[in-house]
Amino acid sequence: MSYKCIYNGTIITMNENREIMESGAVVINGTEILEIGTTSELLNKYDYDEKIDAKNGIIMPGFINGHCHVSMSVFRSLGEDIPDRLTRYMFPLEDMLVDEILVNIGAKLSIAEMLLGGVTTFVDMYYFEAEVARAAKELGMRAIAGETILEKIAPDTNVPYGGIEYATKFIEKWKDDELIIPAFAPHATYTNDEEHLIEIKELSQKYNVPILMHISEMTFEMEGFKEKYDMTPVQYLDKIGFLCDKVIGAHLVYTNEEDMDILHKNDVGVIHNVAANAKSGRKVAPVPKMLEKKVKVGLGTDGPMSGNHQDIINVLDQYTKIQKVAANNNKICPAIEAVELGTIGGARAIKLDNIIGSIEAGKKADIIIIETNTPNIQPIYDYYSAITYAAYPHNVVMTMVNGKVVMKDRKLLTGDLDKIIADVKGMQKKIKEVALELERKAK
Ligand SMILES: [Zn+2]
Known part of the structure; x- marks a missing residue:
């Protein structure tokens, strides 16, 4: 050896x-x-x-970025501060522009940024996720790569829920890779129905792979579940039997104590994306309470349109400061806790603490x-x-x-950074044309 x-x-x-x-x-x-x-x-x-x-x-x-959309780096700094940015701007932008080449090039830019910033594992949700996996493998990075599944057509499919078929093929091809763990990524509670969520859960158990999902992130999501089911999204996911130790939930901003008990009971991992949530003007996720209730929490950047950095060192600082401001209390979230969440805590949340997250013999x-x-x-x-x-x-x-x-x-050492940046710049003209048109419509 x-x-x-x-x-x-x-x-x-x-x-x-x-x-x-x-x-x-x-x-x-x-x-x-x-x-x-x-x-x-x-x-x-x-x-x-x-x-x-x-x-x-x-x-x-190395740090663990528990939630991101690496390929969106090609869109970084576009359409900032547009109201209803996700539905009016980001989804249409992706439908018009996202293809396998863009996904691969964008992934390489973010992966390079992360490796230069000390991130050694990332958890990704996007389209054409095989291209994210290829980029990570090429640059030598560990990743959980989740193919997005939506009730609508998406850049990688002409049929609703077409992501399930893509994900299944992708998982079959990559499931034994030593660096890449392929996964299912139902986009959110409000973009997937009960029947498909249960199908995804069963498939994740069949293949023994994670499920990545945005949960309790949006105010319209919370209001919608309250109105339709008189429940929070977490309570609803528990009731339909979806939650399990395979689920890694991103955000969980609007989470009450009953939700936290449900997350703990089902061993759901939670990824806190403090910078992205702050930029969106959301409430601060109640992470100190989650930790008190033994919920497994890690940190993420979210996508480069939301985060916008893809490194975790910046997030450590933001985590403790924003939590202290929200609680008006400087005694919470000490520096050691931030480092824990960025390393071993993140590893626990993504269920890889048996192999990564600390420097110990055998890891x-x-x-x-x-x-x-x-x-x-x-x-x-x-x-x-x-x-x-x-x-x-x-x-x-x-x-x-x-x-x-x-x-x-x-x-x-594993890629040509100048070429990666040149490839991203090469896409700028086309992206700008589409973006300008959307910005005109969105305003
Ligand atoms: Zn996200």
């Missing part, structure tokens, strides 16, 4: 005891972490193929180095504070996924 050693850094393990090891070293054997110890113990213990000097920086598990080697030699992050008395409040994505200087170094010294 091939041995690698990352040494000479402070290891933020995120293991159960939240151990921090100064002058630490991590030994990687193939795709897995073999051993953790001090640099003096481990640096000469094996015959290494590669030694990576962390130069007194932070060695920590997959998804590891990053954050350099600490720049003004914005010096001095460090508290590592969790430094990571949450002081670090920027550009402080990440090494990203390893599945034992492979995919970014080093701010250079993407």
Whole structure:
């Protein structure tokens, strides 16, 4: 096997005891972490193929972006602040423009951004998800890739719920991949009916794959379920028998305590997209209460039209600050909690904590180095504070996924970043023409 050693850094393990090891070293054997110890113990213990000097920086598990739509990076900064943006602008824009090429190019831009910012796993929902999977595989990133399913026609299908057929074929092709976990992604509670949700649940159990879904995100969604069923969307999904440990719900902004008990009972993972929700002017999801009730919560960026960054370091900072503002209480959501949600908490929410989320022997080697030699992050008395409040994505200087170094010294090693950006720019003229027309109609 091939041995690698990352040494000479402070290891933020995120293991159960939240151990921090100064002058630490991590030994990687193939795709897995073999051993953790001090640099003096481990640096000469094996015959290494590669030694990576962390130069007194932070060695920590890669971040997990639990909810995004990576290909929408090609639309970033379009149509900001338009009322009813989703239905009047984003859906029509996608119907007119989204094809396999756009999905692949957009995915590569976001994946490059994430790898440069220390994200090692992302959870995606979009159309032509096989192209997202191909892009992630090519750039060496771990992903859960969910094919969107809607009651209407979509860019990848001419029939309502055509996403189910696409997803099934996609899952059959990719289900044994070591980096990509294919999934079903019924878009939302208000765009899928009971019959199809149950069909999707049964298929997810047959193939043993996750189900990704937007839940309790919109005010019209909450009002609609109240009026039609006198229930919240979570109560409705529980009543029809849809909720289970396969479900990873995004947002859950409008969630009451009864909903939280239901989510916990069914072991549903929750992804909190604080920046996207803030930008949309929504309420702040009651994450502290969810954590108190032992709901598994991770962090996400949401899509590049909503988020707009695709890295998690920015989200850590936003998470604690926005929650503190919402509660008018600076005692909640400490920095360590933000780092937990961005790493091991996210891994729990997406049910991959057996393989990722912490630096522990036997886990997959998804590891990053954050350099600490720049003004914005010096001095460090508290590592969790430094990571949450002081670090920027550009402080990440090494990203390893599945034992492979995919970014080093701010250079993407698995793809041609100049070409990725040139490809995105090459689509701009056509996108702008369509967008201008839609903006005229939307106003
Ligand atoms: Zn979303």
